[in-house]
Amino acid sequence: MREDLAPELAPQLAVELGLKPAEYDKVVEILGRTPTVTELYMYSLMWSEHCSYKHSRKALRMFPTEGEHVLQGPGENAGVIGVGDGWALAFKMESHNHPSAIEPYQGAATGVGGIIRDIFTMGARPIASLNSLRFGTLDKPRQRYLFEGAVAGIGGYGNCLGVPTVGGEVYFDEAYEGNCLINAMSLGLMREEKLTSAVASGPGNLVLLIGSTTGRDGIGGASTLASQEFDEKAEDKRPSVQVGDPFEEKLLIEACLELLEEGLLVGLGDLGAAGLTSSASEMASRGGVGLDIDVTKIPAREEAMKPFEFMVSESQERMLAVLVPENLEAAQAVCTKWGLRSTVIGTVTDTGRFVVREGDEIVADMPAATLAHDAPIYDPAMTRPAYLDEVQVFDPITGVDHPGCEYVLDDIVLALLASPNICSRRWIWQQYDHQVMLNTVVLPGGDAAVLRIGDTGRGEMTERGVAVSSDCNGRYCYLDPYVGAQIAFAEAARNVVCSGGTPAAITDCLNFGNPEKPEVFWTFYEAIRGLSDACRAFGVPVISGNVSFYNESFGSPIYPTPTVGMVGVMEDVSKHCTVAFKAEGDVVFLLGETENEIGGSEYLKLAHGVVSGKPPALDLELEQAVQATVLAAIDAGLLRSAHDCSEGGLAVTLAECCMAGDLGADIHLDDDLPAYASLFSETQSRIVVTTTPEDAEKLVEIALEREIPYSIIGTVGGARLDIANRASLTLEQLREAWEPALERALAGA
Amino acid sequence: MRFGVVIFPGSNCEQDVVHAAEVLGHEAGYIWHGDTDISGFDAIVLPGGFSYGDYIRCGAVARFSPVMAEVIRFAERGGPVIGICNGFQILAEAHLLPGALLRNRGLKFICTQTTLRVEENSCQWMDATPGTLLRIPINHNEGNYICDPETLERLQGNGQIVLRYCEADGSRAEGGSAPNGALDDIAGICNERGNVFGLMPHPERVVDPAVGITDGAVVFTSIARRLAEVV
Numbered sequence: 001m002r003e004d005l006a007p008e009l010a011p012q013l014a015v016e017l018g019l020k021p022a023e024y025d026k027v028v029e030i031l032g033r034t035p036t037v038t039e040l041y042m043y044s045l046m047w048s049e050h051c052s053y054k055h056s057r058k059a060l061r062m063f064p065t066e067g068e069h070v071l072q073g074p075g076e077n078a079g080v081i082g083v084g085d086g087w088a089l090a091f092k093m094e095s096h097n098h099p100s101a102i103e104p105y106q107g108a109a110t111g112v113g114g115i116i117r118d119i120f121t122m123g124a125r126p127i128a129s130l131n132s133l134r135f136g137t138l139d140k141p142r143q144r145y146l147f148e149g150a151v152a153g154i155g156g157y158g159n160c161l162g163v164p165t166v167g168g169e170v171y172f173d174e175a176y177e178g179n180c181l182i183n184a185m186s187l188g189l190m191r192e193e194k195l196t197s198a199v200a201s202g203p204g205n206l207v208l209l210i211g212s213t214t215g216r217d218g219i220g221g222a223s224t225l226a227s228q229e230f231d232e233k234a235e236d237k238r239p240s241v242q243v244g245d246p247f248e249e250k251l252l253i254e255a256c257l258e259l260l261e262e263g264l265l266v267g268l269g270d271l272g273a274a275g276l277t278s279s280a281s282e283m284a285s286r287g288g289v290g291l292d293i294d295v296t297k298i299p300a301r302e303e304a305m306k307p308f309e310f311m312v313s314e315s316q317e318r319m320l321a322v323l324v325p326e327n328l329e330a331a332q333a334v335c336t337k338w339g340l341r342s343t344v345i346g347t348v349t350d351t352g353r354f355v356v357r358e359g360d361e362i363v364a365d366m367p368a369a370t371l372a373h374d375a376p377i378y379d380p381a382m383t384r385p386a387y388l389d390e391v392q393v394f395d396p397i398t399g400v401d402h403p404g405c406e407y408v409l410d411d412i413v414l415a416l417l418a419s420p421n422i423c424s425r426r427w428i429w430q431q432y433d434h435q436v437m438l439n440t441v442v443l444p445g446g447d448a449a450v451l452r453i454g455d456t457g458r459g460e461m462t463e464r465g466v467a468v469s470s471d472c473n474g475r476y477c478y479l480d481p482y483v484g485a486q487i488a489f490a491e492a493a494r495n496v497v498c499s500g501g502t503p504a505a506i507t508d509c510l511n512f513g514n515p516e517k518p519e520v521f522w523t524f525y526e527a528i529r530g531l532s533d534a535c536r537a538f539g540v541p542v543i544s545g546n547v548s549f550y551n552e553s554f555g556s557p558i559y560p561t562p563t564v565g566m567v568g569v570m571e572d573v574s575k576h577c578t579v580a581f582k583a584e585g586d587v588v589f590l591l592g593e594t595e596n597e598i599g600g601s602e603y604l605k606l607a608h609g610v611v612s613g614k615p616p617a618l619d620l621e622l623e624q625a626v627q628a629t630v631l632a633a634i635d636a637g638l639l640r641s642a643h644d645c646s647e648g649g650l651a652v653t654l655a656e657c658c659m660a661g662d663l664g665a666d667i668h669l670d671d672d673l674p675a676y677a678s679l680f681s682e683t684q685s686r687i688v689v690t691t692t693p694e695d696a697e698k699l700v701e702i703a704l705e706r707e708i709p710y711s712i713i714g715t716v717g718g719a720r721l722d723i724a725n726r727a728s729l730t731l732e733q734l735r736e737a738w739e740p741a742l743e744r745a746l747a748g749a
Numbered sequence: 750m751r752f753g754v755v756i757f758p759g760s761n762c763e764q765d766v767v768h769a770a771e772v773l774g775h776e777a778g779y780i781w782h783g784d785t786d787i788s789g790f791d792a793i794v795l796p797g798g799f800s801y802g803d804y805i806r807c808g809a810v811a812r813f814s815p816v817m818a819e820v821i822r823f824a825e826r827g828g829p830v831i832g833i834c835n836g837f838q839i840l841a842e843a844h845l846l847p848g849a850l851l852r853n854r855g856l857k858f859i860c861t862q863t864t865l866r867v868e869e870n871s872c873q874w875m876d877a878t879p880g881t882l883l884r885i886p887i888n889h890n891e892g893n894y895i896c897d898p899e900t901l902e903r904l905q906g907n908g909q910i911v912l913r914y915c916e917a918d919g920s921r922a923e924g925g926s927a928p929n930g931a932l933d934d935i936a937g938i939c940n941e942r943g944n945v946f947g948l949m950p951h952p953e954r955v956v957d958p959a960v961g962i963t964d965g966a967v968v969f970t971s972i973a974r975r976l977a978e979v980v
Contacts, residue, residue: 429860435886438769
């Protein structure tokens, strides 16, 4: 055993690596001696917030994680649900915020690479990606640089892999100026029997490292980047950002799926945060075994690398496989065919200990499970933030001067359509291959992405479909994290439902500030509570997810942003519904009812510069009834279009339906609200749908059965969106505002 | 008929071509780039993707794959070969087609629907009447076709410009209609003999009615009709 750390220096190194004094003491207690440098690095990484969830673990237990469709809940690289006929979907969302804030192209690209490895590790072929992005406002050059770089990175990586990027969302708000959010979601498809686990088992089995060489890139990414706030030294952390090689990843996908298809592996894990340390210790502790790894066997990218560098390097595009010795030759032949390096770096043992050696000399020796599972679990202090009283007491109805006359409202409609938070996202999705694999039924720009389930060009194609959406309005969560998180869930579900999907399960990416601050942790706890309650009410479990803390810069946290990735299933994908108005004379319904709720709205921010008030209320029962109405109507073939009301309110929803269908509408709103409220209120549980005149009656019956409020608000037709006594604009005016807005904002205009 | 679809390391549209061919009632099989036996196929497809990561230059490495010597021999004997997107780039690198594909004007990857005008139908892969408009998507970072003036003149004179980008109504905009900036709005060209066809748009993406329009089918049915005549 190498003793390379003097007992008096060890605590100091521990602090430098991010371990707290009590955590260091626990390491010493586990080992019964002073740790070596390698051991200290390994513990500090595995016990970082990013890897251990030490601040969030208890709160996350509130989530319901079981359901009839669930084949794999949280705890593996991704969750898996059954979608019928033996098909299964693996999916997960993950953050890559801090790397992207430093180097947006590579940060976002490797974020995509990481989440896709999580998917094919489960035995599933990645079939779709989504992303959820947050930046500061685009009037700042740095924000434009971050946004453009992140989009290019997501495209550059995903396009090369041949995995379509089919949807996502983006918001711009000052709250994200010092700390952008890059959340990447990926879905994979497999036959149920192919479900694979990242487990090491069978003493005597071999540990095979597949893919890229190991260098010094990304050392300490999980601890120095992901688990600390940003300050003026952020730029110095650039060397902690990894560089992606999507070509290598494409080869890894094909090789690993072939290895699994041929039944050559016992277990497969990917090397993500904390590199080899994390994947190896997690695989060992899942299998209740030990591992013996020799770092001199690891193909190195640089000279004179130290054992700890090998163990914690976050070099990308590497996979760890466990296999019986008899399969080694066949497995290496598959890797060689795909031009991939594969090297036996160790063996599975029955000791339960994770032993790392450099040739003959042991440099680390610890119980494997203590790395993965014995990180201290904290019960962080919570305090309701003081700012909440201030914002929630603000009455946005009386607190600002609202416009009354029609031509002013016209201008506000156009301004909302041109808001970077609402305008066309074409500039983004045109940079993503959103069609490869030929299963994209609804192109980007709708409420949810809709994909056909099928193994294109290799196996069976089906009539089944999947609808996916990711959502979160950070402003609502800032004003009330409990309600805001529920709205994130409800809106994601609403989007899926408007496309014809029945919500089946969610993944999440929980982006918050520093959990060691009681006010931040309170918002986290409330958001989890809200999300859990919504999941229970809908019977929709959380099957995977990710927590990203320390999203702060110069002491100021982002808006609480619990992004929800919702997956819905469809028996018959040909029944899917889109937002576009379809034909002259169709009847326009508003399901649900508008209240004067403009707290936290895009209107309040854009027209009055205010982010305050209470967010819209959410009645989970009503929400479910409205969604059930739409699903029943789609199933009965009654709906020509469906589009939910969200940011910007009813006016924006109607404008989007008109533009998508290249048809106007004649609308009469007989609510008793002031004009600004009926147009811009962001009341939840509202969906605009259309039917043929003949089918209108049948839709009314369904709405009455479900006891939801509804109104017939007009008819489709003409070349204007005319909302009587409130706003009247030509399709051309709408388009002129909505379509080029993002490009204009990026041009600094 | 039976299409042989080559898989280079980094290809990613091979499964789409196979699916499209099958939807149209044809057979299709994969050919690994390291293999040198391409017998048993009536036509060879070099699919889209990022062969060898498109590192160095798109198609520059793939042209040296063992299978390419056979593909070149097959083409020289008059066998039908099509290169779609990255496949077109490989055909240009292998000198089976003239010219080269530069980065898009605007320096951004573009995935979007385009309208194409059929200019010639002497190419074996395109028997639609000249003037026909096809809506076929593009999906590339390097689709900006370029060649020297003599080559352009030759392509024009020989009727080798098969497809041009155009506006929705079939007209060509004054500053060019190619979203990628391609010379003379060129979207697809063939060799003099008409058996080798390269195009940046992805016809295989618009074949299966279950996911949209079917304007791309004509590329596959043209060659099938042609081969049926020959036999």
